[in-house]
Amino acid sequence: MSTxxxxxxxxxxxxxxxxxxxxxxxxxxxxxxxxxxxLNRGEAISIVGxxxxxxxxxxxxxxxxxxxxxxxxxxxxxDITYLRWKDLKWYRRETxxxxxxxxxALPSFMTTKGILQEPLIINGVKDKKERMxxxxxxxxxxxxTPIEDFIGxxxxxxxxxxxxxxxxxxxxILEPKLIIADEPVSMLDASVRVEILKLLQxxxxxxxxxxxxxxxxxxxxxxxxxxxxxxxxxxxxxGASTKEILKSPMHPYTKALLNVIPDPDPSNRLKVREVPAGxxxxxxxxxxxxxxxxxxxxxxxxxxDSKEPPMFEVDKDHYVKCWLYDHT
Amino acid sequence: MSSFKQNFKILLIYKSALxxxxxxxxxxxISMYTVFSIPYDEAIKLWRAGEQYWLDNPxxxxxxxxxxxxxxxxxxxxxxDTQRPQHGVSKAIVQVSDRFTRxxxxxxxxxxxxxxxxxxxxxxKSNYNKSSPQLSVHWVKPNGEDIILNSFLIYKEDTYYISNxxxxxxxxxxxxxxxxxxxxxxxxxxAVLLFASEDASIINPSTVNVMRGEYKxxxxxxxxxxxxxxxxxxxxxGKVFGWAGTDHLRRDLGIALLWGMPIALSFxxxxxxxxxxxxxxIGALSAWFGGRIDSLIQRITExxxxxxxxxxxxxxxxxYKFNIWILLIIIIxxxxxxxxxxxxxxxxxxxxxFPYVEAARAYGAGNxxxxxxxxxxxxxxxxxxxxxxxxxxxxxxxxxxxxxxxGDPLTPTWxxxxxxxxxxxxLYKGLYHWVLEPxxxxxxxxxxFAMLGFALDKIFNPKLREM
Numbered sequence: 001m002s003t004x005x006x007x008x009x010x011x012x013x014x015x016x017x018x019x020x021x022x023x024x025x026x027x028x029x030x031x032x033x034x035x036x037x038x039l040n041r042g043e044a045i046s047i048v049g050x051x052x053x054x055x056x057x058x059x060x061x062x063x064x065x066x067x068x069x070x071x072x073x074x075x076x077x078x079d080i081t082y083l084r085w086k087d088l089k090w091y092r093r094e095t096x097x098x099x100x101x102x103x104x105a106l107p108s109f110m111t112t113k114g115i116l117q118e119p120l121i122i123n124g125v126k127d128k129k130e131r132m133x134x135x136x137x138x139x140x141x142x143x144x145t146p147i148e149d150f151i152g153x154x155x156x157x158x159x160x161x162x163x164x165x166x167x168x169x170x171x172x173i174l175e176p177k178l179i180i181a182d183e184p185v186s187m188l189d190a191s192v193r194v195e196i197l198k199l200l201q202x203x204x205x206x207x208x209x210x211x212x213x214x215x216x217x218x219x220x221x222x223x224x225x226x227x228x229x230x231x232x233x234x235x236x237x238x239g240a241s242t243k244e245i246l247k248s249p250m251h252p253y254t255k256a257l258l259n260v261i262p263d264p265d266p267s268n269r270l271k272v273r274e275v276p277a278g279x280x281x282x283x284x285x286x287x288x289x290x291x292x293x294x295x296x297x298x299x300x301x302x303x304x305d306s307k308e309p310p311m312f313e314v315d316k317d318h319y320v321k322c323w324l325y326d327h328t
Numbered sequence: 329m330s331s332f333k334q335n336f337k338i339l340l341i342y343k344s345a346l347x348x349x350x351x352x353x354x355x356x357x358i359s360m361y362t363v364f365s366i367p368y369d370e371a372i373k374l375w376r377a378g379e380q381y382w383l384d385n386p387x388x389x390x391x392x393x394x395x396x397x398x399x400x401x402x403x404x405x406x407x408x409d410t411q412r413p414q415h416g417v418s419k420a421i422v423q424v425s426d427r428f429t430r431x432x433x434x435x436x437x438x439x440x441x442x443x444x445x446x447x448x449x450x451x452x453k454s455n456y457n458k459s460s461p462q463l464s465v466h467w468v469k470p471n472g473e474d475i476i477l478n479s480f481l482i483y484k485e486d487t488y489y490i491s492n493x494x495x496x497x498x499x500x501x502x503x504x505x506x507x508x509x510x511x512x513x514x515x516x517x518x519a520v521l522l523f524a525s526e527d528a529s530i531i532n533p534s535t536v537n538v539m540r541g542e543y544k545x546x547x548x549x550x551x552x553x554x555x556x557x558x559x560x561x562x563x564x565x566g567k568v569f570g571w572a573g574t575d576h577l578r579r580d581l582g583i584a585l586l587w588g589m590p591i592a593l594s595f596x597x598x599x600x601x602x603x604x605x606x607x608x609x610i611g612a613l614s615a616w617f618g619g620r621i622d623s624l625i626q627r628i629t630e631x632x633x634x635x636x637x638x639x640x641x642x643x644x645x646x647x648y649k650f651n652i653w654i655l656l657i658i659i660i661x662x663x664x665x666x667x668x669x670x671x672x673x674x675x676x677x678x679x680x681x682f683p684y685v686e687a688a689r690a691y692g693a694g695n696x697x698x699x700x701x702x703x704x705x706x707x708x709x710x711x712x713x714x715x716x717x718x719x720x721x722x723x724x725x726x727x728x729x730x731x732x733x734x735g736d737p738l739t740p741t742w743x744x745x746x747x748x749x750x751x752x753x754x755l756y757k758g759l760y761h762w763v764l765e766p767x768x769x770x771x772x773x774x775x776x777f778a779m780l781g782f783a784l785d786k787i788f789n790p791k792l793r794e795m
Binding site: 060063065085088089092093095096097099100101104105106107108109110118119122123167170171174 | 682683684686687688689690691692693694697701702705706709
């Protein structure tokens, strides 16, 4: 196995909270708190977690849209954690971002052509003909055809699905190696979701893209991701292959997440589902020990609420951050 | 593009916008015509040349189209020139001997107006060598009476200001008084004394009337050399002139009204657009970079907001007299840190969190590109109405400074005309056109921008839309 495309080591991103007239620091929101993960070339991974768990922050920190405050991001064997903006130009070409709200992600005052040529202009594709070729190719790749119908349109003239295809076209126009798809389908109609996910799946397969798929919806992960990382309150709490997680979840939080996937079988309609009570913790002052302990039904008193659990490898490539699996 | 077309169509639904747009286009068209037909240098020359240049124009004349609406027809200026052959002009030079030349010039003036001319001047030009010719100027009334106005020796270029001849005035007055057995108690101008019917009506300035018919001014000259030529030009100044009238220096107000238009429009548009764009850019800088740059810009803005704009402008223009374009730059410089910066900053603080800006960061857009290609274009459609509306403000501001006497002393502007009218007591003298014409142009210009601006506001601000 060659070197992984992307590796993060104990990556941290805290946001400082300032209040009052003199803007005194009131502490830090620990949005991403020591996340380590590995992404191989051509592989897709999912990061799953509920709102506010830091998964979006993680994605943006990997893209260096946020400045990390600790840990390391290693892309293609290069440490890019603390590179300055102007030294990151090559990294911008190697990465793409797909956002949640396609309409918001497109500048409303630009046409399709304008939107797609912006990344090319910024990254120094000076030849107009070459730019047009690339624009046409990427529109074909996302199947916004016939291209002539779309090239002069403004975002508000496109449907939600078409908008998201355009966002995808923009993210792949520089032929990146890594794409971070941050909830790419959560704002779309159920009918278009599958289409978009299949499109991403095809792109990943055809162009050997690596994708980090960030979602709150476990049911959509199986479309293309090989690995799933479950995130909770700034921590990765479980990581394993998709099959493994869906078949045998280990962390109590993962189990809870799997429990709330809607079950289409009507015979199960009366089954009582166990949903963890309470809300995600306030990341300004996270609970001591395991961050899930206040909501956990399997809590071990005196352990879970005092000591933060390490990552236990319970199976081959199956990691859990939970004291329940401490077999040492 | 098509959304622009769509908005344009909606715009035309509003009749006020249509009228505003048409008038703005008309103003722009007239401005273009003015700039091309009377170049700037020539306009300045026409406006600043000095009284010699407009000597053939009447003083303080009203626009000639007023004759269409008034029952009493005011006279137009009549010019006779021996150098330009025309009906009623004759010149005879008779070589009497090597030492004498007799010159006779006649101007036949058929005067049918109901009002008196304002002035009379006689311009003379002669090419004698040593001794000046002697002239006597005669005036023949329609009733055949011949009066010698004056006799004098002339220079090579000379002017006989008939209307300013005090001696002639008193002679005429006593002569007429004797004839009608009454006294003319008021200070009748020579133009009146020469043209009035000689009856009892002349005693009162409100009843005095014109003796209509054919007048003749003839010059009997003797030159004491051979081969002497004499040319004369008689100007009987009327009371109406051109489409705009004249001012106290006989200048054609039309030139100033025409040239005031491109100046007012370009001043207003340049000031309004550049201030809006610069404020927008500063607001965007402030919101985008945040932190210290933000604090610095906000503090500077607050300082500028409490500075009294007009007094400072008055102070600067009192100390330094400068031309209108430097004034424009100073106004822009004083306004760029205006309250607009705060408004734009508030808008940009919201816009900079939009996902598309983040996407642009993700594909490597630099700060400057974000500001100019991502933040500012988003705001421009929203502020177009206020940019259009504020054009009128700056047109007015320029006029206000000119009226206060602080504007550009050289350039003919509308404000400058009002200033001249005010300082020469136009309203006390009943010269209403002098004030009303530039005022009307100012009001008309700002009205057209206001109509367009309000309609645009309705389109871009859905809360105001009426449909």
